[in-house]
Amino acid sequence: MGVVCVFACPVPEGKSGQQVVDGLQKQVEMMGATKSGNFLVDCETYQSNPQNVTQTPQQCVVNILHNSEHPASCFSVTESGQILVSDLLFEDLMSKLTMAKAGRESFYSQRKGFKIESRGQRYEVGDFIIKIGSVSLASNFRGILIEVEYCPCVILNECWNMMKELLQSMVGNSAETPPPVLKHKPDTVYTPSDTILQYLDHFNNFRKAVSAPPPSR
Amino acid sequence: MDPSMVQQTFKAAPLTTEFFLQGSVMENSLETLVNRLKGLCDNADYQQESFQDHEMVFHIKNTSVPTPLVFRVRHSLVQTECWSLRYLGHAEVGDKNRPTLVRSYIDCPTSENVAQFIGELGFRMDHEFVVKGFYFHKGRMKITVSKFYKMNQPGNTTNDTIETVCPSYLVELSVVTSSGQEAVGDDMKNFAEQLKPLVTLEKTDHRKIQLAQT
């Protein structure tokens, strides 16, 4: 487990997402990377039914994410950024909250059409792992996320410059500064939760981009 | 193993049903029982495993029905990095032919911020206590012999602030498996037979206890 940085790769006008993904894959293979399977990061969202949960007046949102890099774990994130790492059984606990039973309405319910995932090819080169994922929201293509992991290091600040060199050859200037989610902890030991928070941040941006009106040109 | 395979195997057979029997012993006969269990169980050659857990019981309430949904946060006081979140269903007594009590049981290991996390989901802490005891296993059967302590200062689990609830120990024999595996009940019945007369493990009807209290 090393340091992971996730960046969105812009899709230029007049090109399809698949074309950009293909181009990136070719580029990574040219660098000498070898394919090492597929990967998947998915996210489902639950919201509280405030009329049912008496203790919290406002609505609560919980995102439940999985990462194929940690297949037996489940990551749950509340809106305040509190992240719970747990066994996959947490989903069964969540189903207790979403279940209506014996005249009782459910405490939480799943947001429909909010399932978002990033899926694609995983590459290895040297001590780096590169993942090129296409993001789909309710099975519609939304964008491209590139994940780069440098495994031997555990401190973001130490290896950021190295990762920047690699990332800039792929996504250009968007990798000028470290991912905003990681700003508050540049010198602490990196954990898998930090990867999940980065993905969630990107997923939320993609969702917002959908609900916002398209920019007028 | 392929990551998706791992996820599938986890999802295919969730171990969420607990078959269990309960009984109790007085403090002075504890040693005899523990020695008997040491002889019967698998971990005989090792030092017996003891545990000390702090359990916090959280409720989430609903306007439509007043009975709350209960989640339990367990925290080991020995291995302080171990936290888990539990759900225990109502114990079903079932008909006479069924040898054990059955309840749904989800025990999910989590990171250490679980109490704050479910607090944000809308859970509120109802009560907390400390459990200390011994743990044995034979095959997939688990036997715990435990004593309950109430906490005089909220959140403080040190030995000088906790006090026993009653002098006896709770003995629980249980198997957690996927639903529908009724056959384990017979194994458990046989095992319980071997512990007689030191302790009688039986189907304790929880509703009757609650009725007796009111």
Added chain:
Amino acid sequence: MADNRLDTQIEKLTQAIKLTQKLRASVTKVFTDLSDGFQAPKGDEKALLNKLQKSLTAVNDNLGDLEKLAPNIHSTTNIPPLLLNSVGLLGLDPATDKSGITTQLHHTHKWTNKVHKLGDYTAQFLGTNQLKRTNQGPAGQAKRLRRPEPTIHRIPENINIQQLVASVDRAYADMSVSLIRPMGNSTVLQITLAKTLKAVIVLRGLLIEYVSIKAYSEDFLTDDGRPDIWSKSKYQVFNKVTDLVTAGTIHFYHPQLPDASLKSFLIWLNNYKTLFSAPCSKCGKYLQGFLPPIWRDTRSSQPLHDGCRQ
């Protein structure tokens, strides 16, 4: 003739084994009798004592027989095991004895010792005949002559390795060095350098014999939790660094001043705390072949890529 001798040898060995078994049986009998109690009528202590005496005599007799036979059996190993510390113990296993690995090891051991010794002498002579025009004062000469015979793998009495390690440990806040002696005499240094890497150094005396470097997130344990210093790191970069640092140990080797040699090596190793964060001092880049600058110059401590060294 030789066959005959071998046959009698084997016969004697079998006999010895049989006698040992007999001795064991009689000793076991004494102890089981003592622990389980004798089957005798109450109050008849004399009978009990008689029985005990009988079994004890049996033990004594068996022991006597075995001792009589013992001088006739020759050791199966050619090298006396205690001369060679733990290496000699290898020869006790007849299976490995056949392969001749013990004798080979013995030769290698002697040979390396000789090389070290000769190297030390050479260094001593070269040191006294420096190619300098100004003659060093007689004080320096006299001092040098008083030096004991150089044997780097034997710690000189005036050097306390624990103090040496503790002084390095104190001097660098981001480098923790701890000393363990897993098999009594041998010394292993465990080093954690900032949050960058972990290292294990095996010493013979003060001579660095083996270095292994792994990531901060890795440990020197097998899957079942036993210590394991021989396995490699999962990561390319640390395997390369291990190779380079092992080469570095030769650079810092100094027969006359073993303590300074170890100390300067540790100080040099401290430069690796910037393994991931420092750019190459020659090409100014961070990555070359997906590796960071993995060499630290032995004089200037400047970070360099493996490919930028020359």
